Amino acid sequence: MFLAKIKENNLYKLIGTDNYDIKYLNKAINMYNNCRYLEIGTAYGGSLSSVIDSLMNKNATIDSVDYFGKLLDTLPHVGPDLKGKKERHEWTKSIIETIGVSNSVKLYTCGSNEYFNLLNNTKKFDVIFIDGDHSYRQSKLDLDNSLKHLDDNGIIIMDDIKLNTQGLDKYNSVYRTFEEYDGRKELYKDMGIIYGKNNKINFLD
Ligand SMILES: C[S@@+](CC[C@H](N)C(=O)[O-])C[C@H]1O[C@@H](n2cnc3c(N)ncnc32)[C@H](O)[C@@H]1O
Numbered sequence: 074m075f076l077a078k079i080k081e082n083n084l085y086k087l088i089g090t091d092n093y094d095i096k097y098l099n100k101a102i103n104m105y106n107n108c109r110y111l112e113i114g115t116a117y118g119g120s121l122s123s124v125i126d127s128l129m130n131k132n133a134t135i136d137s138v139d140y141f142g143k144l145l146d147t148l149p150h151v152g153p154d155l156k157g158k159k160e161r162h163e164w165t166k167s168i169i170e171t172i173g174v175s176n177s178v179k180l181y182t183c184g185s186n187e188y189f190n191l192l193n194n195t196k197k198f199d200v201i202f203i204d205g206d207h208s209y210r211q212s213k214l215d216l217d218n219s220l221k222h223l224d225d226n227g228i229i230i231m232d233d234i235k236l237n238t239q240g241l242d243k244y245n246s247v248y249r250t251f252e253e254y255d256g257r258k259e260l261y262k263d264m265g266i267i268y269g270k271n272n273k274i275n276f277l278d
Contacts, residue, residue, distance in 0.1 A: 075125040075172045084168045087119030090204065094232055094264050095123040098202060101228050101276070105199040108133040109224070113185045113215055114204035114232075115139035118165035121178070129174065137165070138181040138188045138205070145208040147239045185211070189218040197224040204232040207239050212247035216254065216267070226272045231265035 079085050087095075102108050102124055108131040112121060115137040128135055141158045144151060153161065162182055169175050181188050185205050201219045206212065212231070219229055234251045236243045243249060251258070251265040259266045261277050268276070 075129060075174065076122055078172050079122045079125070079168055082171050084164065084171060085119065085122055086117035086164065087123060088116050090120045090123070090232060091263065093262060094230065095120070097261070097264060097266075097276070098124045098200070098230055099127045101200045101230060102127040102131055102133065104228075104274075105133075106131060108200060109198045110135045110200050110202075111198045111219070111222070112137040112202045112204065113188075113219075114202075114206075115161070115165050115180060117161050118168045120202060120204060121165070122168060125172070125174065129177065133177060135178045136181060136188075137178065138183065138185055139165075140182055140184045140187075142184055144206045144239060145211045146241060146245055147206075147208055151239050185215050185218070189222070192222060194221075196222055197227070198222055199224050199227045201227070201229045202232070203229060207233050207247040208241060209245050209247065209249045212250040213253075216250055220256075220267075223267075223269050225270045227269040228272060228276065229265075229267040231267065233263055234260060234265040235263045 110128055110133050121137055141155055165180060169178050203215050205215055231251060234248055236248060238246050257268040259277055266276055
C-alpha cells in the first residue's frame with residue numbers, strides 16, 4: 074500500500090539495486106518483529122520504497138544514510154554532483170512525507186562513518202543493507218562498523234559484489250571487502266549475505 078502510493082506519485086526511483094536484492098531484503102525484514110533496519114546509501118529512496126510495506130508491517134524503526142561528499146578512490150565523474158545529491162535527499166524526504174511515515178524513518182545526511190560515530194555502542198540492528206560507497210576502503214569501514222552494531226541473530230545484505238563497480242577493479246572495490254570477510258557468509262549473484270554470530274538460518278532458497 075505504501076509502495077503503491079509512492080508509485081502513484083511518480084516517486085519510485087531505484088538505482089542499481091536488482092529485483093533479487095529487493096526480494097531478499099523483504100525476506101530478511103519479514104523475519105524480525107519490530108525490525109531494526111539500517112540502510113547505507115539512500116539515493117532516491119528506491120530500495121527503501123521497495124521494502125517499506127514489509128518494514129511498516131513489522132513495526133520497524135528505520136535509519137537511512139546518504140551524504141553529500143565524495144566517493145573514495147573513484148574518478149570524480151562517477152556518481153552525482155553536489156546538486157544531484159541534494160536533489161536525491163529532497164526526493165526521499167518527499168516520499169517519507171507523502172506516505173506519512175516520518176515517525177518510523179530517520180534520514181541522515183552524513184557519511185556512514187559519521188553516522189556510526191553518532192551511535193551508542195549498545196545500538197543494534199536486525200537487518201543492515203550496505204549500498205553506499207562501493208570502494209574497498211569505504212565498504213570495509215561500513216562492514217566493520219555494521220558488524221559492531223549487528224544483533225547476533227541479525228543479517229547484513231551487501232549490494233554490488235561484482236568484479237567492477239564505480240570503475241574500480243576487484244582489489245579496490247567491495248568485492249575485496251566481501252572476499253576478505255572470514256565469518257559465515259554467502260554470495261548470490263552480486264548480493265553478499267553476512268550472518269550475525271548466532272544466526273544459523275539458511276537464508277537463500
Ligand atoms: C548505489 S546508490 C544507492 C542506491 C539505493 N540503495 C537504491 O536502491 O536506489 C549509493 C548511494 O550511496 C551514497 N554514499 C556514498 N558514499 C556514502 C557514504 N560514505 N555514506 C553514506 N552514503 C554514501 C551515494 O551518495 C549514493 O546515493
